[in-house]
Every structure is written in structure tokens, then in C-alpha cells.
Amino acid sequence: MKTLKGTTAASGIVRGVVCIYDNKVKDTVPHYNIEPNQVEREIERLKEVFEHAKTEMRDMIEKAKSQSDKNAQEIFGIHLMMLGDKGLFDKITDLIRTRNINAEHAVSDVFEIYIDKYSKAEGHFKELVHDLVDTRERVLMSFNMETGHFRCSVGEQKPVIVAANLLTPSMVLNIPREHVLAFVSREGGITSHATILARSYGVPIVFGIDVEKELDCGTNAIVDGSIGKVIISPDEKTESYYDKKIENIKKKKFVCDTVDKKVHARTKEGKNITLKLNVSIPDELNLIAGLPHDGIGLLRTEFLFIKKDEAPSEEEQYQVYRKILDEVKGPVTARILDLSNDKLPSYLESSVDSRNDLGFRGAMAVDMFRDIYVAQFKALLRANENGNLRLLYPMVADVNDINTYRSALNEAKKILKKENVKFYNKDIQEGVMVETPAAVIMADELLKNADFINVGSNDLLQYTLAASRGNALAEKRYHILHPALVRLLELVVKEGKKAKKEICLCGEAASFEEFYPLFLKIGLKSFSVSVSKFSDIKCELLHVKELKDREMLDSFYKIKSKEEAEKYFAKFV
Numbered sequence: 371m372k373t374l375k376g377t378t379a380a381s382g383i384v385r386g387v388v389c390i391y392d393n394k395v396k397d398t399v400p401h402y403n404i405e406p407n408q409v410e411r412e413i414e415r416l417k418e419v420f421e422h423a424k425t426e427m428r429d430m431i432e433k434a435k436s437q438s439d440k441n442a443q444e445i446f447g448i449h450l451m452m453l454g455d456k457g458l459f460d461k462i463t464d465l466i467r468t469r470n471i472n473a474e475h476a477v478s479d480v481f482e483i484y485i486d487k488y489s490k491a492e493g494h495f496k497e498l499v500h501d502l503v504d505t506r507e508r509v510l511m512s513f514n515m516e517t518g519h520f521r522c523s524v525g526e527q528k529p530v531i532v533a534a535n536l537l538t539p540s541m542v543l544n545i546p547r548e549h550v551l552a553f554v555s556r557e558g559g560i561t562s563h564a565t566i567l568a569r570s571y572g573v574p575i576v577f578g579i580d581v582e583k584e585l586d587c588g589t590n591a592i593v594d595g596s597i598g599k600v601i602i603s604p605d606e607k608t609e610s611y612y613d614k615k616i617e618n619i620k621k622k623k624f625v626c627d628t629v630d631k632k633v634h635a636r637t638k639e640g641k642n643i644t645l646k647l648n649v650s651i652p653d654e655l656n657l658i659a660g661l662p663h664d665g666i667g668l669l670r671t672e673f674l675f676i677k678k679d680e681a682p683s684e685e686e687q688y689q690v691y692r693k694i695l696d697e698v699k700g701p702v703t704a705r706i707l708d709l710s711n712d713k714l715p716s717y718l719e720s721s722v723d724s725r726n727d728l729g730f731r732g733a734m735a736v737d738m739f740r741d742i743y744v745a746q747f748k749a750l751l752r753a754n755e756n757g758n759l760r761l762l763y764p765m766v767a768d769v770n771d772i773n774t775y776r777s778a779l780n781e782a783k784k785i786l787k788k789e790n791v792k793f794y795n796k797d798i799q800e801g802v803m804v805e806t807p808a809a810v811i812m813a814d815e816l817l818k819n820a821d822f823i824n825v826g827s828n829d830l831l832q833y834t835l836a837a838s839r840g841n842a843l844a845e846k847r848y849h850i851l852h853p854a855l856v857r858l859l860e861l862v863v864k865e866g867k868k869a870k871k872e873i874c875l876c877g878e879a880a881s882f883e884e885f886y887p888l889f890l891k892i893g894l895k896s897f898s899v900s901v902s903k904f905s906d907i908k909c910e911l912l913h914v915k916e917l918k919d920r921e922m923l924d925s926f927y928k929i930k931s932k933e934e935a936e937k938y939f940a941k942f943v
């Protein structure tokens with residue numbers, strides 16, 4: 371058994387057989403030279419092929435229209451546009467002329483240049499890579515070349531977990547819906563066109579999995595789209611855990627489908643629960659319209675800072691924050707840049723010891739890179755015209771840390787005033803991430819100085835157990851809801867009650883349905899979960915019952931091993 375962690379693009383859980391889908395067209399492209407007197411004939415051949423591909427595309431659009439599939443119409447419209455792009459066509463003919471090469475070779479080389487260029491771009495342009503690959507393959511296929519296919523015949527015979535290096539729109543549509551249990555790929559994007567189409571199949575989608583290296587045709591696997599996991603060759607215990615989970619999800623979904631989709635989260639007994647969203651990349655924002663959420667509980671602003679050559683400017687940040695604050699209904703909790711060695715921008719690497727992030731986490735980073743933090747505060751203050759911004763300070767250990775963030779905030783205000791730039795700071799709530807044991811112990815003091823607490827269970831667990839998050843050995847040894855973590859949570863909730871302030875759980879622990887009887891028992895009433903997990907948790911809340919008595923909670927606190935914890939939660943699955 372091996373567990374692979376990827377990124378989820380659609381939730382749901384399935385168990386089945388893996389079948390790899392090959393998009394091998396490119397590897398079989400013939401390369402040969404032509405005589406100068408054959409150039410015009412080769413260009414004629416190229417024209418015919420483009421016309422053929424365009425006709426196919428138009429047919430696909432018509433088919434999508436007849437099925438009222440707006441997404442597919444739009445996507446294939448883009449492909450048709452690419453095929454009609456004169457610049458692209460001219461580049462290919464130029465290559466045939468100047469290098470005396472066959473048309474397939476020229477098509478492949480020119481598309482490669484575009485694909486390479488777009489791969490290095492950000493956001494939407496990057497996601498067009500899949501469309502370029504798809505269009506290239508359509509053109510090459512029109513030369514009567516091999517088309518994509520399942521590597522093993524099982525894919526033609528029964529529904530399978532379709533694995534591929536890259537999902538492309540045509541590939542998705544070429545595989546009949548009834549043959550697909552889930553999609554797993556190495557490359558993908560939450561809002562890539564292929565993903566949009568695949569999502570309409572209503573199956574789990576996980577990308578970021580090294581398909582060629584990790585998966586084999588015919589292997590048994592479980593795809594847990596709710597947490598982006600692919601478990602290969604699961605053992606019996608894991609299989610039966612997931613079988614039960616799948617069965618229960620089916621039953622619960624049946625009930626939840628009958629409930630008004632606009633109703634906000636509440637429990638079976640009618641107790642209101644605050645259910646918010648964690649947003650880690652801007653693309654996720656495209657998925658939240660229509661979800662009855664209570665705002666963004668955790669906006670991980672790091673996406674603006676990493677994978678760049680230099681820190682984003684105040685203006686660049688302002689544009690992004692402005693768009694989010696304008697579009698999202700409800701409060702937006704923006705976490706101030708949370709530096710750690712797994713999300714360290716390259717331009718800061720030389721200034722820190724990247725092997726040990728305990729020297730620059732949290733407020734320490736504010737002292738080290740004050741300009742960056744002041745610019746972020748300025749951008750946020752300017753963007754808050756709607757007044758729905760909340761500020762969240764990461765990795766706080768004590769009140770002194772809050773004051774460090776606050777001094778950068780005040781400096782930002784001072785500069786904006788001096789610059790005569792409009793900003794909006796009225797009634798901005800300030801909260802802290804509780805992710806260190808120190809912060810738990812100091813929760814009463816922190817709450818005197820902050821408006822709310824977000825508990826980051828991912829980091830709180832690692833700093834409590836001295837066991838790195840995501841480390842295979844640590845995960846094998848400790849349960850994600852370790853009794854020590856729950857004891858700490860209970861302490862924080864108690865302080866929240868006393869201070870009458872919100873305690874929101876926003877780490878991964880909140881994504882597990884089976885933990886909710888316990889969460890409700892210790893008094894948690896606010897959660898923030900990933901976009902892909904939102905509907906599952908909302909549905910779970912409608913079914914869940916809080917632990918009956920204190921004894922059941924105490925028996926959890928006495929648990930001595932991960933196995934015992936698994937057994938304890940199995941009854942709530």
C-alpha cells in the first residue's frame with residue numbers, strides 16, 4: 371500500500387482499477403526532410419489537415435450544443451479559434467519552407483514553442499497549455515496518426531480510474547462517462563478546460579500525481595478526491611474503511627440532495643454552524659459562487675509571493691485583493707504572509723537559513739522583511755472599500771507577536787496618510803492563528819488583544835508532537851487528530867467562550883467528517899474548509915450527532931496509539 375498526495379479538483383471517493391490513458395501522438399511524429407520542390411505540396415497537405423481538424427471541431431461544437439453543454443461549446447470554440455489563428459498557421463508554413471521539413475514535424479515544433487511559453491506563464495495562460503496540447507493532437511491526428519488510447523484493455527471493458535500525464539478536453543470527451551470512475555493526472559489545474567469538462571462527469575479528480583512513476587495499469591486503487599489522495603494497492607483495513615465511507619456518503623448525499631442548496635450550514639438539531647472557505651489559489655474563487663458559505667475563513671496570501679523572481683508590488687497585490695474583496699460575499703480573512711521553508715520565495719532564500727524555518731516564522735519574518743509586510747498591509751487597507759476585510763496574523767506565540775504585526779499595520783496606515791492615498795481601516799477585525807502550544811497556553815491573553823482565533827491544526831500538530839507535517843514516518847505514527855491536539859483545542863474553545871470571541875478551526879483536521887461528533891462536543895461552532903470539501907462537510911453537519919457524554923470524550927483522551935484512534939473514529943465514518 372502506498373499513499374500519494376496530490377491536489378484535488380473535484381471531491382468524491384471511489385475504489386477501482388487504474389488504467390493509464392496514453393496521449394502518445396507526439397512521440398510518434400515522423401521527422402523527415404523534403405525536397406524544395408515538394409514544399410508547396412506539403413503546405414497544401416497542411417491546409418487540408420487544418421481544414422479537417424476545424425470541421426471536426428465544428429462537429430464537436432454542434433454536438434455540445436445539442437446536449438446544451440455550454441462549457442464544452444466554449445472550450446471547443448477556443449480550440450477552433452486556435453486552429454483559425456493565422457499567426458500560428460504562418461509559423462508552421464515558414465518552418466516547412468525554411469527548414470524543408472515535413473508538415474507533421476513543423477506542426478509539432480511550432481506547438482512546442484507555444485506550449486513551452488505558456489507553461490512558464492501564470493494563471494489562466496498556464497492553463498491554456500492543455501488546450502494547446504489538445505489542439506496539437508487534433509491536428510496531428512488529422513494526418514491519420516495514432517490517437518490517444520487506454521494502455522490496457524480493462525479501460526474499454528469496465529469503469530476505471532483514468533490516469534494520464536495530462537488531461538485534455540478531447541481526451542475527457544473521448545472516454546465515455548460510463549467508463550470513468552475518477553481522473554488522476556500529473557498535470558492539471560482547478561479551472562483548466564479539461565478539468566471543467568471532467569468535473570461535469572461528477573467523479574473525483576486529483577492532479578499532481580506522478581502517473582508514469584507511481585501508477586501501473588491494472589493496479590487497485592482508492593481515489594479520495596475530498597483530500598486529494600490516491601491510495602495504491604490498499605490493504606484490507608483501508609479498503610473496508612473506505613467501503614464504509616463510500617456507502618455512507620451515498621446515503622447522506624441522497625438526503626442532502628433534497629435540502630435547499632441555499633441554506634447555510636446547520637446541524638441535525640438545527641444549531642447554526644459557521645462554515646467558511648479556505649482559499650489557497652485564486653482559481654478556487656471561481657468555484658465558490660453559489661456555495662452558501664459564511665465568507666473566506668483563510669485566504670492564504672502566499673500564492674502572491676511564491677514562484678516569483680521578486681516580491682509582488684503593492685499595486686499588484688492591491689489589484690488581487692480588490693477583486694477578491696469585491697467579489698466575495700461575506701468576510702474575507704486575509705492571512706498576512708506566512709513564511710516557512712515549504713513556501714519560501716526564491717528571492718528571500720539567501721536571507722535566511724532555509725533548512726531551518728524556526729528562525730524566520732511568524733512575526734520574526736516581519737522584523738526581517740518589514741518592507742514586504744508594510745506593502746502587504748498597505749495593499750489590503752486600500753482594497754477594503756467594501757469593509758469586509760479581516761486580518762489574520764500567522765504563527766503567533768504571544769502578545770508581543772501581535773504587536774509586531776500591528777506595528778507594521780500602523781506604519782502602513784501612516785505612510786498611506788502621508789501619501790494621501792485613500793484607505794479603509796474602519797472596524798477591521800484582527801485575528802491570530804493559533805498554531806503553537808505557546809499560543810494555546812496564552813489564548814486568554816491573545817483574546818484580550820485580538821478579535822478572533824483561527825486554529826491552524828496542521829502546524830499546531832507538528833509543533834506539539836515535534837513531528838513534521840507531511841512526513842511519511844510521522845504520519846504513520848501519529849493520528850491527525852491526536853488526543854494532545856484535541857486537548858489543546860478544548861482549552862482554546864473554553865477561552866473563546868469566556869471572551870465571547872470566535873474560535874474557528876481551519877486546518878486539515880476540519881476536512882474529516884468523522885471528527886465532527888467530537889468537534890461539536892468540545893464546543894467548536896466555526897470551521898473553515900477547502901472549497902472542494904465544503905459541500906461534504908455541510909452535508910455531514912446535517913447528519914452528525916455530538917458525542918453523547920463526557921465519558922466518550924474522556925475515552926478518546928485516553929487513546930494511546932494511532933491504531934486505537936482509527937478504531938475510535940471508525941464508528942463515526
Ligand code: PEP
Nearest residue numbers: 826827828829876877878
Ligand atoms: C495550519 O497550519 O493548520 C494552517 C491552516 O495553515 P497552513 O496549512 O497554511 O500552514
Ligand code: MG
Nearest residue numbers: 805826828829
Ligand atoms: Mg499553518
